[in-house]
Amino acid sequence: MPEGHTVHRLAGALTELFSGQRPAVTSPQGRFSQGAERLTGRVALPAHAWGKHFFMPFSHDPAPVSLGDDGPDWLHVHLGLYGSWSFAGDRHFVAEDTIGAPRRRIGERESLGGVSDEWEPPEPRDTVRVRLAHEHGIADLTGPNQCQVLTGSDVRSIVSRLGPDPIRNDPGDRERFTSLVRRRRVPVGQLVLDQAVAAGPGNIYRADCLWRVGIHPLRPGNRVSEARLGLLWDDLVVAMREGVRDGFIQTNPLEFSPSDPADENDRRFAVYHRTGRPCWRCGTPVADSMLAGRRLFWCPGCQH
Numbered sequence: 294m295p296e297g298h299t300v301h302r303l304a305g306a307l308t309e310l311f312s313g314q315r316p317a318v319t320s321p322q323g324r325f326s327q328g329a330e331r332l333t334g335r336v337a338l339p340a341h342a343w344g345k346h347f348f349m350p351f352s353h354d355p356a357p358v359s360l361g362d363d364g365p366d367w368l369h370v371h372l373g374l375y376g377s378w379s380f381a382g383d384r385h386f387v388a389e390d391t392i393g394a395p396r397r398r399i400g401e402r403e404s405l406g407g408v409s410d411e412w413e414p415p416e417p418r419d420t421v422r423v424r425l426a427h428e429h430g431i432a433d434l435t436g437p438n439q440c441q442v443l444t445g446s447d448v449r450s451i452v453s454r455l456g457p458d459p460i461r462n463d464p465g466d467r468e469r470f471t472s473l474v475r476r477r478r479v480p481v482g483q484l485v486l487d488q489a490v491a492a493g494p495g496n497i498y499r500a501d502c503l504w505r506v507g508i509h510p511l512r513p514g515n516r517v518s519e520a521r522l523g524l525l526w527d528d529l530v531v532a533m534r535e536g537v538r539d540g541f542i543q544t545n546p547l548e549f550s551p552s553d554p555a556d557e558n559d560r561r562f563a564v565y566h567r568t569g570r571p572c573w574r575c576g577t578p579v580a581d582s583m584l585a586g587r588r589l590f591w592c593p594g595c596q597h
Contacts, residue, residue: 294374295392297344297493298536301460303378303392304340304347305537307425307432310386311337313355316425321417328442329423331366337425338365344458344492346371348448361452363445368423373438382430383412455492459529460537471522474514481517482510483585485525494529498536500590501544501563502528504574509596510589547573564590 318333320326332351340349341360350358350365358365370376378392414431417424423434434440443451456473457466473490474481484490485499494502503510506524508517536542543561559567568581568590577594 294495295345295372295376296495296498296533296536296542297342297458297460298533298542299392300345300347300372300493301342301537302540304342304349306380306392307337307349307378308339310380310430310432311349311425311427312339313337314427316427318351319417319424319426321421321424322419325422325440328368328440331442332368335366342458343452343461344455344488346451346455346492348443361445361449365445367443367445367448369439369441369443369448369451370423370434370437371439373436376437377435379433379435380430381412381415386430455488456490458492459526459533460493462530467523467526470526471519474517474522475519477514479514480511480584481508481514481522481525482589482591484514485510485529486585486587491526491529493533496587497542497544497562497565498529498532500565502532504563504572504592504596505532505544505546507596510584510591512597545573564592566590 313336315334315336318329320329335351335353336355338350338352338355338358340347342348343360347368347370348360349368350362351368352358352365354364380386412430414426417433418435420435421433422437422440425432457463457469459466470491474484477484477490479487482499482503485494485503486496500510502525505528506521508521508525532542532544544565545561545563559570563573564579567579569578571577572579572592572594575592575594577592579590580593581588581590583589
């Protein structure tokens with residue numbers, strides 16, 4: 294499942310490509326036909342992301358709105374395990390080829406190739422749930438877990454159930470995160486993936502940010518100090534914002550020479566998928582286990 298930085302990048306891309314325009318909205322698959330009829334021809338306004346949830350308002354009025362405002366209809370998408378957006382267009386339309394999952398490389402940036410002014414939109418595949426289109430390009434959504442049109446009240450209801458988003462890092466979010474973790478006896482490694490505690494982190498950020506601040510993932514949340522949880526929040530903010538900036542996840546803070554024999558993924562991550570390999574910090578072999586149905590990675594030597 295894409296982590297939160299991917300959804301924030303997606304919101305930025307769709308804002309750049311469609312905001313202020315009146316895209317044609319269709320549902321080649323047919324499962325979103327009623328929603329498409331509500332949105333097509335309206336002005337698309339800047340999109341928003343909160344954790345792994347994407348929201349884009351469509352309105353008769355081009356005035357900007359805040360997340361969850363009443364008035365516009367809101368396109369809400371949660372990609373889930375298999376959802377992705379694909380883009381194509383002419384030389385005036387610039388976007389990543391694909392954002393979402395499944396991915397061969399996480400959050401990679403790819404450029405459109407071979408575009409020209411003679412570009413014509415390709416016929417949509419039967420699996421396309423939603424197509425946004427204007428004269429210069431298209432964006433196709435396939436395989437989402439959720440795709441629906443919401444009112445502002447509906448959007449506010451979803452956001453109210455989510456924890457703070459490290460990429461947004463709104464005032465008070467650090468304190469809210471530490472409070473939500475410390476009131477629970479559940480392992481902190483499980484809480485970081487709980488979207489009601491922190492919206493956006495996935496398994497990579499969970500494993501590697503806990504390693505970066507030295508917290509054992511199986512330590513109960515109520516036994517981690519406020520100070521250490523504050524450092525964890527700060528590191529999630531830094532790491533996930535770097536993911537938005539760079540378009541991929543790289544959580545290993547160490548520097549490597551070009552001659553380093555380690556493979557690319559081994560160099561990119563701190564402990565994620567490095568089972569049995571030496572910890573970059575202390576040399577102890579990285580361990581793994583299952584926690585709440587997800588594979589967990591940590592260093593037994595320097596995470597306490």
